[in-house]
Amino acid sequence: EAQVTQNPRYLITVTGKKLTVTCSQNMNHEYMSWYRQDPGLGLRQIYYSMNVEVTDKGDVPEGYKVSRKEKRNFPLILESPSPNQTSLYFCASSDLGVPPYEQYFGPGTRLTVT
Amino acid sequence: KQEVTQIPAALSVPEGENLVLNCSFTDSAIYNLQWFRQDPGKGLTSLLLIQSSQREQTSGRLNASLDKSSGRSTLYIAASQPGDSATYLCAASEGGGAQKLVFGQGTRLTINP
Numbered sequence: 001e002a003q004v005t006q007n008p009r010y011l012i013t014v015t016g017k018k019l020t021v022t023c024s025q026n027m028n029h030e031y032m033s034w035y036r037q038d039p040g041l042g043l044r045q046i047y048y049s050m051n052v053e054v055t056d057k058g059d060v061p062e063g064y065k066v067s068r069k070e071k072r073n074f075p076l077i078l079e080s081p082s083p084n085q086t087s088l089y090f091c092a093s094s095d096l097g098v099p100p101y102e103q104y105f106g107p108g109t110r111l112t113v114t
Numbered sequence: 115k116q117e118v119t120q121i122p123a124a125l126s127v128p129e130g131e132n133l134v135l136n137c138s139f140t141d142s143a144i145y146n147l148q149w150f151r152q153d154p155g156k157g158l159t160s161l162l163l164i165q166s167s168q169r170e171q172t173s174g175r176l177n178a179s180l181d182k183s184s185g186r187s188t189l190y191i192a193a194s195q196p197g198d199s200a201t202y203l204c205a206a207s208e209g210g211g212a213q214k215l216v217f218g219q220g221t222r223l224t225i226n227p
Contacts, residue, residue, distance in 0.1 A: 031213055043203075043217040058214060090158065094213060100146045100165040101213055105158040
């Protein structure tokens with residue numbers, strides 16, 4: 001089944017404790033992206049990647065890092081999480097070789113930083 | 115800067131009614147527009163995608179239209195069912211390398227049996 005998976009689905013952590021949220025897709029998509037969803041602010045793009053070793057900032061990259069060492073994986077790294085990073089996070093992927101580049105989303109990771 | 119607005123924020127209708135959800139965007143230079151469904155605590159499910167060169171797309175009881183000149187898209191749901199209850203999000207793609215989706219705040223739809 002074609003899908004985008006994220007782990008963990010739920011995470012409660014404390015301020016400053018480094019964490020990684022994994023994202024993996026099995027559709028051989030070149031493009032992957034991270035969004036966060038907050039009440040009243042909607043979904044906003046954090047980082048995106050157009051292919052292996054190619055990443056760039058979205059609208060709200062502060063406090064986050066990403067890496068793209070393999071085509072299928074795009075982990076989101078919070079090196080020193082803060083309470084304002086409490087949010088619902090979504091990973092998305094798209095096939096850049098096939099217009100109109102429909103984006104497929106993972107199930108989401110609910111992160112709480114205390 | 116692209117801004118996407120969805121009105122109303124919430125809508126409640128009786129089962130069986132046909133309904134229209136509205137989405138407006140400020141910059142007509144979009145690459146495509148996607149409609150998503152989000153169930154509480156769940157991820158985003160893609161419903162329909164309309165390319166900038168298209169006027170509408172249909173899938174089952176759903177029909178989405180796009181009018182770039184007026185900066186509007188609508189999602190028409192025919193013969194609504196309680197299972198259609200969810201939040202519906204529209205998102206405009208800016209295209210280019212970022213392929214960034216700019217989302218509206220969503221319309222929370224409730225279908226009453």
